[in-house]
Amino acid sequence: TQATLDNIAVRDPELEAFITVAKDQALAQAEQVDVKGVAADQKLAGIPYGAKDNLVTKGLETTAASHILEGFKPIYDAAVVEKLQTAGAVNVGKLNLDEFAMGSTTETSYYKTTKNAWDHTKIPGGSSGGSAAAVAAGEVPFALGSDTGGSIRQPAAFNGIVGLKPTYGRVSRWGLIAFASSLDQIGPLTRTVKDNALVLNAIAGYDERDQTSAKREVPDFTASLTGDIKGLKIAVPTEYFGDGVDERVATTVREGIKQLEALGAQVEEVSLPHTKYGVAAYYILGSSEASSNLQRFDGIRYGFRADNVQSLEDLYVQTRTQGFGAEVKRRIMLGTYSLSAGSYDAYFKKAAQVRTLINEEFQRVFAQYDLIVGPTTPNVAYNFGENQDDPQVAYMNDVLTIPVNLAGLPGLSINAGFVDGLPVGMQLIGNRFEEATLYRVADALE
Ligand code: GLN
Numbered sequence: 001t002q003a004t005l006d007n008i009a010v011r012d013p014e015l016e017a018f019i020t021v022a023k024d025q026a027l028a029q030a031e032q033v034d035v036k037g038v039a040a041d042q043k044l045a046g047i048p049y050g051a052k053d054n055l056v057t058k059g060l061e062t063t064a065a066s067h068i069l070e071g072f073k074p075i076y077d078a079a080v081v082e083k084l085q086t087a088g089a090v091n092v093g094k095l096n097l098d099e100f101a102m103g104s105t106t107e108t109s110y111y112k113t114t115k116n117a118w119d120h121t122k123i124p125g126g127s128s129g130g131s132a133a134a135v136a137a138g139e140v141p142f143a144l145g146s147d148t149g150g151s152i153r154q155p156a157a158f159n160g161i162v163g164l165k166p167t168y169g170r171v172s173r174w175g176l177i178a179f180a181s182s183l184d185q186i187g188p189l190t191r192t193v194k195d196n197a198l199v200l201n202a203i204a205g206y207d208e209r210d211q212t213s214a215k216r217e218v219p220d221f222t223a224s225l226t227g228d229i230k231g232l233k234i235a236v237p238t239e240y241f242g243d244g245v246d247e248r249v250a251t252t253v254r255e256g257i258k259q260l261e262a263l264g265a266q267v268e269e270v271s272l273p274h275t276k277y278g279v280a281a282y283y284i285l286g287s288s289e290a291s292s293n294l295q296r297f298d299g300i301r302y303g304f305r306a307d308n309v310q311s312l313e314d315l316y317v318q319t320r321t322q323g324f325g326a327e328v329k330r331r332i333m334l335g336t337y338s339l340s341a342g343s344y345d346a347y348f349k350k351a352a353q354v355r356t357l358i359n360e361e362f363q364r365v366f367a368q369y370d371l372i373v374g375p376t377t378p379n380v381a382y383n384f385g386e387n388q389d390d391p392q393v394a395y396m397n398d399v400l401t402i403p404v405n406l407a408g409l410p411g412l413s414i415n416a417g418f419v420d421g422l423p424v425g426m427q428l429i430g431n432r433f434e435e436a437t438l439y440r441v442a443d444a445l446e
Contacts, residue, residue: 001030001090004048008092008139014120016112017134019053020061021093029090038088044202045088050143052131053094054101054177055186057081060091063303064177065109066099068323072303078175079210080144080186080203087202095143096130099325100294101151101179103127104397107388108327117159118422122381125155131189132159142190142199146176148183149282150377150401153413156189157376157425160415162196162442163189165401167432168408169214171200172207180289181212183282183405193414193443197221200435216433224436225443230264232441233369239275240374240400252417252424253375256445260373263444270369272361277354278403279395284338284351285406290328291335297323330391359407366431371441375400376413376425404429412438414445 005023012018030046038045051057054064056074063069081091098108106114106129114129116122117136124133128145132155135143145152147165156163164187171186178184188199204218236257241250261267299305299319306318324332338347365372377397387394404411409429416426428438 001026001046001048001092004092004140011137011139014115015117015133015137015139016114017095017130017137017139018050018093019063019065019096019111019130022060022091025060026090026092029085033088033090042088043198044084046090047088047142048090048092048140049084050093050095050131050134050140051081051091052097052128052143052145054097054146055081055144056175056177057091057094060094062094062177063111064100065097065111066323066325066328067110067304068297068319069303076175079172079207081175083203089202092140095128095134098127098129099328100177100290101127101146101148102290102327102331104150104154104394105387106130106155107384108325110325113384116381119381121383122422123158123384125158125381127151128155128189132156132161132163135159135189135191136161142188142195144186144203145189146179146184146186147405148179148286149405150398152187152189153376153401153411153425153427154398156413158381158423160423161189161191162193163187163413164196164200164435164438165404165411166200166204166435167214167410169212170204170216170410170433170435172205172210172213174207174209178293180286181293182289183286193439193446194222194225197225197439214433219436221436221439224440226440227444229260229441229444232265232371232437234260234265234267235270235365235369235372236267237270237272237275237372237374239272244396244399245375245378246380246419248419249375249377249379249424252419253426256416256426257373259445260441265441268369270365272365272403274354274358274361275399275403278358278406279399281351281354281358282398282402282406283334283395284347285355287331287335288338288348289335291332291339294328294332299323327391355406358403362403362407362409370430370437371434372429374427376427377401380419380422380424400427408432410435410438412442414442
C-alpha cells in the first residue's frame with residue numbers, strides 16, 4: 001500500500017486520475033490485514049485499488065466529480081466497497097469521472113482533467129476515465145467503475161485494459177450515486193482477464209438493499225479460464241462494422257476475430273438492425289431517470305450550498321444553478337421534458353418500446369450463439385476539446401456499448417491491438433449471467 005501511495009504521488013500530478021487519495025485510511029486498512037492475518041477466503045488481501053468517485057465511501061469525500069457534492073462525506077460504504085474490504089482489498093482513493101458519470105471523456109468533471117495513459121494529449125475516455133487511466137498507468141492493480149451506456153468498456157478500450165460491465169443485477173448498486181437506475185452497473189477495470197474475474201468474484205452477489213439485485217449463484221469466474229473455446233458459436237453483427245466505424249478499428253477487431261476462429265470457435269455474421277436506434281432511446285430513458293434521481297441534490301442534504309439566498313426556493317435554485325455543470329443540466333432538462341404529460345407518449349414511451357425491440361433482437365441471436373463480438377467503440381481516443389461543442393456527435397460514440405445496457409447484458413472490453421499507437425477495444429457481449437463465457441474467450445486470446 002505504501003509503495004502504491006508513493007507511485008501515485010509520483011505519477012498522479014501529471015495523470016490526474018485521483019480526486020482524493022485516502023492515504024491514512026489506506027495505511028490503516030493495510031495494517032489491519034497485517035495484524036489480523038489473512039483468512040482463506042480473503043482472495044484480495046492487501047491489494048490496493050481505487051474506486052470511481054460516484055461510489056460512496058464512509059468518512060471519505062465523495063463528489064461524483066460535481067461541485068454540488070463538494071465536501072460531502074458519506075456515512076456508509078457502498079456494498080461493493082464493503083465487499084472488497086471483506087475480501088481484504090485496500091481502498092487507496094477516489095477516481096475522477098465525468099460529472100455524475102454523464103459523458104464519454106471525463107472532461108465534464110468539475111475537478112480535474114485526467115489524461116489517457118498512453119498519450120497525455122488524448123482523452124482517457126469516460127465516464128470512468130480516472131479508473132481506466134489509473135489502472136493502465138500502473139497506479140493501482142485494479143479499479144471499480146460504473147457503466148450506464150459504456151462508461152467502463154469505452155475507457156477500458158481507450159486505455160488498452162480489461163473492463164467488464166456485468167449483467168444488470170449481478171452486482172449490488174447500493175451506494176452507487178444513481179445516474180439511470182435501470183441501466184447502471186458497477187464493474188472491475190484491470191490489466192488482465194484473470195484479475196478481472198477475481199474482482200468480480202469478490203463484488204458479485206445478491207444484496208437485499210438493491211431491489212434489482214439478482215438472486216443468482218455466483219460461480220468462481222476464474223474456473224472458466226481454461227483456454228479452450230473449441231466449438232463456441234460467435235455472432236458478428238454486420239452493423240457493428242458499419243457507417244461511422246473507423247476502418248482501422250474494424251480491421252484490428254476483425255484480426256482478433258480471426259484468432260478466435262483459429263482457436264476453434266465458429267464465427268458467423270448476424271444482423272442487429274435496431275442498433276442504430278439505441279443511442280436515441282438511451283438519451284431519453286437515461287436522462288429521464290437522471291432527472292428524477294438528481295432531484296435529491298437540493299443544497300440541504302449534501303455537500304455544496306449556495307450563499308446569500310433570499311428564500312428556501314432561492315436556495316434550491318441557486319445551489320443547483322451553481323452546483324451542476326452544463327452537461328448535467330442538459331440531461332435534467334431533456335429528462336423532465338420527456339417525462340412531462342404532453343411529451344411522455346411521443347418520447348419516453350417510444351424509447352421504452354425501442355428498448356424492448358433491442359432486447360428481443362439480442363435474445364434471437366443468443367438462441368443460436370454463445371456470444372457476440374465486435375468493436376467496443378467506433379474510434380480510438382481523440383484530442384481534448386474535440387466533440388465537446390456538439391453533444392450529438394459525442395453521444396454517437398456510444399453506439400456500440402449502449403444497446404448492451406438497454407438489454408441488461410454483460411459486456412467485456414479487451415485490447416485488440418493499436419492504431420497510431422492508441423489502443424483498440426474489442427467487445428464481447430454475452431447472454432444474461434454469462435460473464436464466465438466472456439472471460440473464457442477473452443482469456444484464450446490473452
Ligand atoms: N457516455 C454515456 C453518457 O454520457 C454513458 C455514460 C455512462 O455509461 N455512465 O451517458
